[in-house]
Structure formats: structure tokens, C-alpha cells
Amino acid sequence: MFPGLSIPEMPLAFPLGGMDIAFYAVALVMIVTAVCTVAVKNILQSAVFLIFSFVGTAILYLLLNAEFAALAQVMVYIGGVVIFVVFTILLTSHLGEDSFSAKIPRLFAAFALAVAFVVVMIKCLLPIESLKEGAVASPENYAGLQQMAFRLLGYDQSGFIIPFEVVSILLLMTLIVSITVARRWIPDDYKKEEEEK
């Protein structure tokens, strides 16, 4: 893509191309926003940064030809989960973030552990040559709506109908459970209220 440069003979760690640039850009955004998510003090800001990180992920999915996943990411994560989180924060938010400030050794330990983990895992990955092939193995529309639907609802050998149903039941249960847990009904308090009346 940049014919003027004569680097191709080197085994490029960073092969350049439109896709690549887009990937790196998205990756950078994701990492930066993720770091912000974790590092900012205010929990609401953190949630907002999380949205950006999720948006980056959605874009990455698009780059990986998984339109349906990207869509779901936007809808479920950004539209559902993060809004949920924001609501929760707002419901519980009159606690100052100051009261949650952690001590320095803990911050350091957290950072050191995370870095050590990442470094070790990446070190494990790097020697594996087969991961470095840029060739795409999947068909163009591997995660298209139609394919997904057929597989999800198929009841032949490769079908996922049963997990699908299980997940749907799980979702139903979650619905009920979260309502039950979150509703404002504690027997003792209720009785007190009754008495007050």
C-alpha cells in the first residue's frame, strides 16, 4: 500500500495494509479507552469509557467480518449492559469515589500482576509461528445472519438448538431472578412499614 517503502523483505512484525492500519487504530483506541475505564476515579466516567471500548470491539468484529456479532455487541453491551451499569451507578451513586480509594501498595500490586500476566501470556504466544499467518480461513459470510440463524436453530448434528433453548431459559430465569433480588421487599422492613401505617 505504500510502494515507496522497501521493507517487504523483512519478516514484518507489523505488516501494513488498510485493514492493518484500521486494526491498529481500533486496537489503540480500545486499549486506551480500556485503560481509562480502569484508571479513572469516577465510576460513571469509567462506564462511559467502557462504551468506547465496546464500540472499538464492535468495529474490530466488523473488520473480522462478523457483522452479526458486531451488531449484538452494540445492542447487548452498549445498549443493554452498559446502560444497566450506568443506571446502577446512578441508583447507588451518592457515595463519593474518595471512600473507595485504594492504597498505593494495592494499586501497585494490581498493576504489577496485570503486567506480569500479560507479558507472560504474550511470551507464551509469540513463539507460535502458525498464529502469524495472515491468511483468512473463513468464508466471507461465515457470520452472516442466515448462517447464524440456520446453525442456531438447526436440530441436525451441527445445530445449536438445544444450547439456544437453554440460553433462552437462562435468560428467562435471569429476568425473574433479577427482579426478585432487586425488588424492594424485605420482610422485616415491610412489617415495620405496616406498623407505621
Next chain:
Amino acid sequence: MDTILFNLIWIIPLLTVLVCVPISANHGKLLKTIHATSATFVLFLVCFLVYRVYALSGAPVDENAAPLFLRFFTNIPWISLFNAHYIVGADALNILLLALTSFIVWAGVLVSWNIKGNQKVFFALIQLLATSVYGVYMSMDLVLFFVFYEMEALCMYLMIACYGSGRRDYGGKKLTLTLAFGSSMILATLFGLYFESGINSWSIVELSKVVLPMDFQMWAFPLMFMGFAVSSSLFPFHFWSPDGHSAAPTAVSMLAAGVMMKMGAYGCLRVAMFLMPEAAKIWLPYVVALLIFNVVLGPFIALRHKDLKYITAYSSISHLGLIFLGLAALTPVGLRGASLQMISHGFLTGLFFATIGMIYERTHTRDITEMGGIMRKMPFLGVGFVLAGFAGLGLPGFSGFIAESNIFIGAFQQESTLTRIVTILAILSVTTTAVYILQTANRMLHGPLPQKYESLTDGCFREKLVIVVLAACLLFIGLCPTWISEFLDQSIAPIFDNISRVGR
């Protein structure tokens, strides 16, 4: 037929529990009647079997039971995975201990007639405890033995923690944890025995024929001996017993001191000393040093206590010390004395705790300084207590004297210096025993009667029956010791043969 009856000994209590499961706890009277009937039945059954074993003495034994004179020998494969068998058999020693147990269980059921709390569970626990104790005494297979041995500590804990008085939770925990500590030592050595013997068997009979390697015996014997000694409250593992006894309800104190504490001594004799006699000969002359505490200081400690149950607990500690003195004598007379002391002390401490429980039910205190003169109000209970006291201080005519004289004469035949010293001290400390027993009896029973005890009543028929039967047992052994001595000699002989085997 006898074999079936023999196996029924531990099954009947278990069946009783099962029978009582569907009966509602509201039918207290029915439940108690069932339990009392079952206990009485077992009592008669065991007495009959004692007679059978006695009648069979001299008759040839089953060759599988060879070195021991085991009657009613039963051997059924049980857990094939590690070769555990269901092996039971009766010789003079364990059938007499079974008889002791049946008497104490019977008395325990009767004295806890009016126990507070859930009676259904309490009586079921007593029966379970009885099952486990019967099992321990009957079993000739180490796995079976250990299973029953463990079962008993659990029942004990539940009964103390749920039905006790005073610091019951503390006492129960202390008792159970200390016993569990002992059990862990036993378990370790049991595995050692199994693997070192190399005969793939847990049977005491089979293992006794194997001479275990000396280096194994040298560490395993003290471990196992102390493990068993924990439940017989040998110093320094005696600390559970005063707190445990004082917290326990009457029946549990009776069972704990009367029967359960003997299991340790029985284990020492039947398992540790019988299977590892070479190490026993080396170690036991040193173990007696611990007895200075039990036998000599124990009575002194009892002297300083005011709580009846503590006094009795320390008296048990000192009497159990004498059992170990008999064991450490390593002579036939000493071993017989130890066995006699197990039986005698079972009856006497049962009587002690029974009368204390009955007196406590009436006076609601166990502090001897608060009592006085109650002999006038309850002569029967008072006489029961005094009889137990006389038996405890080794008065001739009671079983305690027979056992003690056997132990002293037997222990004096052991020529190690340390044993001699301890024997001499033990003989001289019979005075201290007399001091605290008389002091207790005098403070409690004699002297002027306080105003508050004017309305006390003497024992009812049920309580009198318990006292009479237990006292009769004490007197019976004390007055006719010949047959029991000769009877016990049958089962002491193979153990002593094993001890005196030389580098076979």
C-alpha cells in the same frame, strides 16, 4: 446359635433406634419403655453369653482364632477394596467388658428417665453409643474396631453438647477433639501395621502372628499406645476428662467414665501391646513415669475440688492410672489386675456418677460445700455413694481391692527401677484416695442438714434398682474374685505369651 446371639449384641441397640424412628417424640413413655426393654434384653443376653463363654472355657477353639481363645468367632468379608473383614469373637476379657457395658448402658437408660430436652434423640444416641462400644469390644478386625471407636466420640459429643449442663459446649468439644487427636494417632499406626505386616490383613488374630520389624514397632508402639491412652486419660492427655464429665449428663458421664475410658486401655492391651509386644517391653517401663501424675497427683487434685463431678473425674484419672500401671507391669498378674480394674472401675464409677446425678437432680448443686447432712434425707442414695466411695478407695470386699491388689503385686514383679518407684508411690497414695473420698462423703452426706434440703426425697424404685444392681456387681467381684481371676487368665495368657516371645 450362640454366635448369632453374640452378633446380636451390637445389632439390637441399632435396631432399637430404627424401631423408634417412626414413633413421635411425644410418646416419651413408650420410647423409654422400648429403650429400657432393649437395654435389659441386651443385659440378659450378655450375661447369658458370659455364662456360655465361661462354660466353654477349656473347650477347643476355632483354629482361625488360634492364639486367642475366641468363642463365637465370625469372619465375613466386608470391604474387599482393602481387605477389611467383619471379624468378631469373644474371649473372657471382652465378654466381661461387654457385660460391664451392658450394665452401664442399662443403668444409663434408667437414670436418664427424666432427662430434659428431646428424649427421643437422647435415648437413640445412648443406643448408638452402646452399639459403638459393643462394637469396639467385639471386633477383632482393626478397621471394624476403628470405625466403632470413632462412632463413639461423635455420639458422645452430640450428647454432651445437646443435653449437658454447665460449660457443655466447651466440655463436649474438648472431649471430642482430644479423642479425635488420639484417633488420628491410632489411624496412622493402623495403616503402618497393615503395610508393614505384609500379610494383607487387618485381623488382630492374623497380625499377632507376625513379628513386625523392630524399627517400625519402635515408633508405632508409643504412637498407638498414646493414641489409645488419650481416651483413658493418661497424663498428659487427661485434660478432657474433668471438663467433659462435668458437662455431660449423668448417663453420658457414666458411659464415658465407666465404659468409654476403658476402651483406650482395652485398645492398649488388645491392639498395641498384643501386636507390638517387643516394643512394649522396651517402652512401657518408661511410660510408667507418666503415671506419677495420674496415680499420685490425681487424688491430690481431687482433694482441692469442690464440684462432685470434678472430684469423680480426677478419681477416675487416678484409677485409670492404676490400669496402666498394671499394663506396664507386663506380668500376668499385672495384666489381669489391669483388666480387673477396667471392669471394677466401670461399675464403681458408674455407681458414683449415677448417685451424683440423682443427688444433683434433687439438690440442684454439685458443690459439696453447699451440701451437708443429706444422708438423713436420702439414706439410700447416700449409702450408694458411700459404697462407691469404699470401692474406690480399695476396700476389701469390693472389686476395687481385688483389682488394686493384683495390680500392685503384679507391678512389683516388674523389675525396672522406674516401675518400682511408681508402684511404691501408687501403693502409698491409697491414703490420699481415702482422704478425698471421705472428705467428699462427709461434707456431702454427714453433718447438720441445711434448712433448704428439708424437703428432699430418697430415690425412687428405678433409682434404687440401679444402685442395688451396680453395688451388687461391685460386691460380687469383690467377694468372689477367684472365678473372675481364673476366667480372665484365659485371655491374658495368649497376650502374655506374645509379650514373652523371644526373637521368634
Next chain:
Amino acid sequence: MINDVTLSYLIFILPLLSFVVNGLFLCRKSDKAAAAMGISANGIAAISAIILAVHYFTSGLAPQKAILFEHEFIPFGNFLANIGCLIDPLSIMMLVVVTFISFMVNIYSVGYMRGDRATGRFFALLSLFSFSMLGLVAATNLFQMFIFWELVGVSSYLLIGFWYHKPSAVSASKQAFILTRFADSFFLLGIVLVSYVVQSFDFATLNDLTLSSFKAETIDLGLLVVSKADALILGSVLIFTGGWGKSAMFPMHIWLPNAMEGPTPVSSIIHSATMVVAGVYLVARLFPFFAICGSTLTLIMIVGAFTMVFAAVIACTQKDIKRILAYSTLSQLGYMMFALGVCQVGQTIVTTGWTASTFHIFTHAFFKCSLFLIAGSLIHQVHTNDLDAMGGLRKKMPWTYWCTLISILAISGIPPFSGFFSKDEIILAAFQGHHYVVFGLALLTSGLTTFYMFRLFFLAFHGEPRHEGVKAGHVHEDFAMTLPIVILAIPALLSGIAGKSLFAAFFVPGKIHAPQLVKLAEASWIPFAAVAIAIIALALAWFFYASPKARIAKALDESNRSGIYKTVYHKFYFDEMYYAVVRQFVIGGVARVARFIEDYIVGTLVNFSVWFIHKLGDLVRVAQGGYLPFYLGTLIVGVLLWRFLGNLPL
């Protein structure tokens, strides 16, 4: 078919039967039935014993030993402990004395215990005592003796504390039992030691020993290794310790005067006539054994002689009539004991002391029992033990008065009363044994005895009545109580004359494996000297307490006396010393230290181990702290460790 064996069984079984029947059945039902049971059982036993004795002494069997029956009790491996009935002159004499006195005391108790709440129990325990005492005297071996030794101890305990609502009686009973038990623990140790060395309990074997065969072997006694011969000597001292306590020799004497808290019949049978002589009897029974054991007899002599003087001195100052008699008993026991001890003359043995001692057991039993019964009779009438409150009883109780005179003359050694003969022989034996200090003390004590006995006699019976009841004429003689006193006065009067030849003929200890002193010193002047001293003492007593000039009130007032008198009056403060030793040293010292060890040292160790396990648990619990970041951190660390330490399949 009545033969010796049946009779001997009868002698043992009847008191036992009376005990069982009275104790189990009659004691709550009927006092009269219990009394009848006790009297008849003991009466038949007494008659049987007398028939047995007559038969034994007339059949020509006399000085030999015989075992009428013997049952195996406990087999101890090589040697057996049997229960049997041994008869020889000594045990026959004791059988007669015990059964006869028991019979008398049973009759007496009917009167004495009349109206008591627990008469049935009293008769049961009396019978238990006679049974145990009979078992003791008929013992064939040491073990049997120890068994019955303990049983008489416990019957003594139960009878002293018979009135258990009286704190003084209870503590006296406890003291008596514990002190004798203390001595008995040494006795038991001695039995164990001796039986280990000799491999037998039998008196026959023990009395037939020679030390030389045990010199070669050694025995480890814990702290020291000695030869078996020395161990036997030690064993003989230990065995004697049993008798030391039981016969209340100094310094274990204090329980006997305190035991007077019990009912008087008990004091008369147990604490004067029979049980307390068990110690003397033990030494007499094992005399050949003691004789070979070197200086043990010397120890016995010293202990006996000291107690004799010591108790007699105390008795001169006491005012409690029973305590005077108790100290007099102690003093007489001292006579008997040292009489056995004086048999040791250097390396040789002379047996006259043995005969004298057994003779004195015999005579003493009657007159001392009689004296106690009289004391009980007086106490029953005036309701106090105190001589302060007596006096002038001669007119009111004539029978008692004359019987008392007989008994007191007997104990004072005035001929022809029984005490004269036995005491004279004892003094003679001391002289013949060349123990002149003891001889002198014995003469002196015989004077003291006369003095304090007549002091008692004059104060109680002569002079003006000092008690309201006596003045008012409420005092009378109870038939049931007077009858045994009168009966006992007969042997108190005659047993000396009658017994002298019998004892001289038959009472010799068995064969002794020690050289015997053949040439005995003759001293025909001794009886005269003794009688003279006694008469002087009598005169002194009369002068102080009965002469028209005597100031009795002053004599009885101990408050303005000198220090020595007070010390003696307070029994040399031995009670207090004992109290201090037991309270402060044993209970306050040793027991407190033991409890301290238990509660603090053992307790601390236990608590420490519990604490340690708790801390160990806490260490593990940190990981379970519900602290989420910690969990995650550990997870990560775990992954890293797995990577570096384990074989990650990557």
C-alpha cells in the same frame, strides 16, 4: 454334726449373717428384732468359740497350729491368697475374747441405744465389726489379715461416725480412718514387698524364714538396691507400721482419743478391747518373722514404751471420762507392744515377753471393756462425759460402783485382780530382756496408771454430787447395761489367776530361727515393787481427790495451772500439730501444688496448643477472607506459577 470345723464356720457366719440380715432387712423395720438378731448371733458365736477353745485346749492339740478351713481367694501366679481359719492358742484366745466381748457389748447396746433412731444400723455394724475382727484374728496369711484389717478399719469408721449429724463425730471418724489407712498403705507395701521376696503370704512360711538364704540376691527398690534380706527387714518395719497405726502408737495415736466421739459400746469393743490390739496381735502373730529381722523388735519396743509413758502422763490430766480411758488404752497398748519388743536381747531372743503380751491382751480386753461400759453407763445417766459433772454416784449405782472397783484394781495391777498377773509378767520380761530403762518406765507407768484410774474413780463415784440430775435422784441403773458390766467383772477379777497357768503352758511363739536366751534372770522382788508403787499411787490419788481435805474444785480447774500441766492437758498439742500438717502442708501445700500443676501448667499447655492451632487456622483463613481482589490476585499468581513451575502445554 458338730465338730471344730463346723464351729469355726459358725463363728464367722453368724456375725456376718447378723450384719446382712440387720443391714438389709431389719434395720428399718424393728429395733427389737435387730437387737435380738445381733445378740443371738453373737451369743451363739461366743458359745461356739468357747466350746472350740475348750475342745482345743483339752484335746491335747494345744500348742500346735491347725487350719480348720481354707478357701482360695485370689491366685497371684506363683502364690495364692487364701481365706481360712487358723487356730493356735493365740487365735483361739482372740476368738473367745472377740466373740465374748461382742456378745456383752451387744447386750449392753440394747440399753445404751434405747430410743436411738438407727438402732438397727448400729447392731448391723457391730456384727460387721465382730465378723471382720474374727476374720483378722483367724487369718492364715498376711493377705487375709490385710483384708480384714481394712474391714475392721471401715467398721470402726462407720461406728465412730455413727451419729453422723454430729460434726465432731464425723471428723473423728474421718481422722481415724485416714490415719489408720495411712499406716495401712505402708502395711500393704510391706505385704507386697515381703510377698515378692518370699513368694508367699502364709504365716507358716513367713515365720519359718531364715534371712541367710536371702543375703545373696538383691532387689531394686527404686532408689536403692538392697539385698533381699535387707528388703525383708524393711518389709517387717513396713508391716509393723500397719500395726503402729492400728494400735495407735505414738505419733499416730491421736485418732484413738478422738474416736471417743462414737457411741460408748463402740469405744468399748473397738477402741479398747479388740480392734486396737490388732497391731499387737499382728506383731505377735508374725513374731518369729520379726525376731529374725534384727532391730525391728527394738523399734517396736521403743515405740511401745514411749507411747505407754506418754499416754499415761496425758491421762492424768484429762477430765473427759472416755478420753482418760482412751489414753489408758493407749498406755496399755504400749505395754503390750513393748512387751513384744523386749524379746530382743542383743542377738538373742527371749520369749517371755511374748507370753506376757498375749496374756495382757487377754486380761486387758475384759477390764478395759468393762471400764468403757461403765463409762457409758455413767454418761448415759448424767448426759456428759465430763468428770466435772459427776461425783457421788456410789450410792446411786452400787453394782456399777463395785464392778468399777474391780476393773480399776485390775488395771492398776493389784493382786489378785487379773491385771496384776499380766502386767507383772510384762515388767518381768523387760527385766529379763535387760532393757532396764524400759523396765523403769514400766514400773513408773504402772504407778501413773493407778493414779489416773483412781482419780477417775474417786471423782466419779466419791465426794459430793456435782450434777443436778444426780442430786435430784434421776440416776438409776439400767438392767441391760449393768448385766454385761457385772458379767465382765468376773473375768476382770479371775482371768489373771485362771489364765496364768494356761498361758504359761501353751502360749509360746512358734519355732524361732534365732538364738534364744536360755538363762533367764529371776527377780521375785518385782511384783512387790510394782504393788508398792501402785499402792503409793493409790494413796496419792486418794489424797488429792477423795480425802476429806481434798479440794476437788481446785483439782478440776485447769485454768490456773502451770505451763507444763497445760501442755499435758492439751495432749502436747498433737491435735493442733496434725491439723496444721494436714491443713497447711497436705491440703494447702501438696494438693494446692498438684492443682496448680493441673490447672495452670497442664491447662496452659493445652490452651497453648489450642491457641497454636487457632493461629494456624487463621493463617489459612486469610485466604478465605471473602476478599475478592485477593482471590483474583492469587489466581493470577497461580497461573504465573503454573507457567514457570509446571509444565504448561504451550
Next chain:
Amino acid sequence: MNLMNCLILAFILFGIGVWGLIRRRHLVGMLISIELMLNAANINFISFAYFTAHDSTAGAIFSIFVFAVTACEMAIALAIIVNMYRRHHSLDVDQLRELHD
């Protein structure tokens, strides 16, 4: 862009999630960090599906399942958080330790 890059990105995101999870004391903050970690896992699913898998559709479907499960988990977690907040008026994990004994 190859599989390696995607995986490294996923690991970095995961590491950031770990970092957040350990350093946050706020329950919601911790949940957010968990979201990040789940997201990283999801990226792995999709990228493997895209680059290597034989049955790539299945990989994508798995990511859908992960969405569903995540959503459930978040819903319940947040409900619990709201409830806890009502009870204890605190969302500080250091303080909410009564569950442990």
C-alpha cells in the same frame, strides 16, 4: 492483521481487566472490569473463527452465547448490587466481608 495481533490485543484487554478488578474497591467498578475481560474472551472467539476455524460459524455463535450469558450475569449481579446497597449502604468490597464467616 493476523491472529497473533488479535490474540495479543485480547490479552492486553484481559490484563487491563485484571488490573481493574484487583485495584477497584467499588463493586460496580469490579463488574466493569469483568466486562472488559469477557470482552477480551469474545474477541478471541471471533478472531479464531475468522482466521483458523473449520466451522467458523460455530465460533461466532459461541460469541453470541457469551453475550447472552454476560447479559444474564450482569443483570443478576447488578440486581444483587442494588439489593446490597439497600441493605448495607455500601458497595465497598473491603467492607462487605460478612459473607465469609
